[in-house]
Amino acid sequence: MRIRALFFVALVALLVAAAVWLADRPGMVAVEWLGWRLDTSVPVLLLGLLLVAGLLLAVLRLIAGVAALPGRWAAKRRENRRRRGYMALSDGLAAAATGDAGRARHLAGRAERLLSDPALTSYLSARAAELAGDGDGAREHFRAMLERPETAALGVRGLLDAALKDNDLTAAVELAERARSINPDDGWLVETLFSLLVRLGQWQRAEDLLGDAERRRAMAPDALLRRRALLLNERAAEAEAAGDQRGALAAAAKAFAADPTVAAAAIRLAALYAADGRRRKAVTVLEKAWRAAPVPELARACADLPPVEDAVQRLRRVERLVASHAEGPPAHLAIAEAALEAKVWGVARKHLLAAQQLRPAAATYRLLARLEQGEYGDEPAAAAWLAKAATAPVEAGWNCGACDARPGGWSLVCPACGGVDSLSWS
Numbered sequence: 001m002r003i004r005a006l007f008f009v010a011l012v013a014l015l016v017a018a019a020v021w022l023a024d025r026p027g028m029v030a031v032e033w034l035g036w037r038l039d040t041s042v043p044v045l046l047l048g049l050l051l052v053a054g055l056l057l058a059v060l061r062l063i064a065g066v067a068a069l070p071g072r073w074a075a076k077r078r079e080n081r082r083r084r085g086y087m088a089l090s091d092g093l094a095a096a097a098t099g100d101a102g103r104a105r106h107l108a109g110r111a112e113r114l115l116s117d118p119a120l121t122s123y124l125s126a127r128a129a130e131l132a133g134d135g136d137g138a139r140e141h142f143r144a145m146l147e148r149p150e151t152a153a154l155g156v157r158g159l160l161d162a163a164l165k166d167n168d169l170t171a172a173v174e175l176a177e178r179a180r181s182i183n184p185d186d187g188w189l190v191e192t193l194f195s196l197l198v199r200l201g202q203w204q205r206a207e208d209l210l211g212d213a214e215r216r217r218a219m220a221p222d223a224l225l226r227r228r229a230l231l232l233n234e235r236a237a238e239a240e241a242a243g244d245q246r247g248a249l250a251a252a253a254k255a256f257a258a259d260p261t262v263a264a265a266a267i268r269l270a271a272l273y274a275a276d277g278r279r280r281k282a283v284t285v286l287e288k289a290w291r292a293a294p295v296p297e298l299a300r301a302c303a304d305l306p307p308v309e310d311a312v313q314r315l316r317r318v319e320r321l322v323a324s325h326a327e328g329p330p331a332h333l334a335i336a337e338a339a340l341e342a343k344v345w346g347v348a349r350k351h352l353l354a355a356q357q358l359r360p361a362a363a364t365y366r367l368l369a370r371l372e373q374g375e376y377g378d379e380p381a382a383a384a385w386l387a388k389a390a391t392a393p394v395e396a397g398w399n400c401g402a403c404d405a406r407p408g409g410w411s412l413v414c415p416a417c418g419g420v421d422s423l424s425w426s
């Protein structure tokens, strides 16, 4: 404030000094131009010139302002378009997320028109096409996203999802490999690629993938060991089928060491040991497997190990096997089944009643019916148990966690849905 006041005072002083200086030096100016004549004093002329200069400056500014108007309007319109484009994009993504196909498609078209930048709108367009059931259109948009590094990962993922949905395993493997070259630490990708390679029977590539995932810590150690055991078990099966007993035994032993809960590997290993005359080792493997995860197949495999013995000896074997995990329904049912074969009725009854108390199941009722028939020939009592079996809850068995199928036995790939390692005993 003070500085401005000082400046003003200085300006006034300067003007007064200039006026005094001019007044001290009076003079006349005469201008003659095109028949016009102007006589005036120097101060008046100077004032006039100053006024003309000011006026000229104002006119020039006005012209510049008017000339810039169309450009400003265009910029404003562009800005407006972009804003509406982004709004359509975000609303469209929201519509796609809630599965509103019609609205997503409409907004995708609008965003494409307003933004005219495929890199920005391809994902929405692809999702909208997908929702509308237009697979080819969706793939085209996803492929457009591969052009830019920023959107390539999303594009590959979209194409991979489409290939998985179409069950095109070969294309899916290629896309999953490509996605992994962008995102090598993604656990979902490792899992997906592993399942694909297993379904294609490409054990070596699947093993290499597990090695890479281990180095990158892209998979939990337990999951890694289980997958390794599953692959080795398949290798053992192949070697066995090719007549290579030694190779089969080595692979099965490694599988069992990696994860003793893979019952199929334990049973295979025990059978190979038994065929090699190492019965004691075979029994040890089955006992360890039962401790890790009690599954009825283990008890049956133990009873069936050569040399074949009579039914009472088989019962003794099963009793010894399940001793470490003897409280659950699988142990009671395994002993009861062997006891029925051996006609040791008292043992069978005791274990069947115990199993029935723990969990009512059709299998238990059917065995109780067999017991009534075998021990007393009591057909009405057997019929009563069978009637209960008909209405009993679903019994334990191999069950697919992905599609809920209940195949008769275990296999690495679900025969119904192609899920890998999706079967569990429950």
Ligand SMILES: [Zn+2]
Pocket: 400, 401, 402, 403, 404, 405, 414, 415, 416, 417, 418, 419, 422
């Ligand atoms: Zn399944």
